[in-house]
Amino acid sequence: MRVIDLSSSVDASGWEPNEVVHEVMSAVEGAEHMATRMRENWGVDFDPSVLPGGELLTLDTITLTTHTGTHVDAPSHYGTPAGGGTARHIDEMPLDWFLRPGMVLDLTGAPVGQIGADRLRREFDRIGRTPEPMDIVLLNTGADRLAGSPKYFTDFPGLDGPATELLLDLGVRVIGTDAFSLDAPFGYMIEAYRRTGDTAVLWPAHFAGRSREYCQIERLSNLDALPPTGFTVSCLPVKIRGAGAGWTRAAALIEDGTEGGAS
Structure with a gap:
């Protein structure tokens, strides 16, 4: 079995919006x-x-914050649940969510902004299957090449609302990205809202978690070293009581004989 590191470092020498x-x-x-x-x-x-x-x-x-380096967002990070009550914190999430078969979607050609459901469906067609329930779906945007610089926080694509809902409809409960956020950059979303007046463009991926419980892995790396399918993702989060996120040393486990690299 090969173990491929999918984590970015916590690095006090790199540029961060929240100082480390x-x-x-x-x-x-x-x-x-x-x-x-x-x-x-x-x-x-x-x-x-x-x-x-x-x-x-x-x-x-x-x-540092719990959102520095590769980390898993818990439902409580997204705000108050749509139906009321209290969302689960990272220490309350079931561990079997975070050790599951993985699937990588190649989104490296996507521009800064929001990725729609049709783009994800094209990737499913290219790969030859859709995600199974509880698969961990990873988004290879190529943004990790900018890690440690200010552009890492401004130049990347994120999911729009329908794309997020598509994955949740398929039974996915953990979605990962090599970008700073599963949503588009702050500046892009705010400009889109000012232009359209449509609040649906503001943090749609995160806000989807207010009505449908799921977790995000943000700030992954090295996703281009993986095949589209045929591997297991390990992303067990650190158990921080009452926290909205926990750091993880994410890795892919690939059985010997499985070809690496995106197809």
Whole structure:
């Protein structure tokens, strides 16, 4: 079995609309930190200088949103459910949603803006089948090549409402994209609304989750390394209580003998 990494890095050196702060405590500082905490919390005195080189362990502290890097959006991220009540958080979602057969749709030629249902149907025809219920459908837009730059957040295509509904009608409950968002860029949607006055152009993919429970994987990468079908997606989200999203180390599992690369 081959394992193909589909995740983008959490990288404090790259450009992000919400700053990522990554602080590293050295092994020497880690020893001092441990000794201080042992004394303050448990009344235990320990001299870290007796450790080899005076070192213990390094410690990373990262400040970021749950939507930084490759992550899974939970229904609670989309807002109040249309029928009332409370949407499920990421820690409440069934794990078997996130270890399922995968399917990649090649949307690399799509311009910045919204992708319609007809474009998805053409991909189904090209591949030779439609998604099965509970398949994880991945959208290869090619946007991951811009990751780490401001254009990653402005230059990509997203799904419109009918395209999202099409996938949900087929029983898909997890949809992934290599773009910043499953919806079109903010600027595109707002300009379309100003031009048309139609609120349906505003965040249709996310807002679909208010009436039909599903999850999105955003900020994937390396989708062009996958065949259209014949692989399993693993995208188990980090269990953060009460959160609207959780980070994931997404990967594709391909049995030996399956050809890679989009057809």
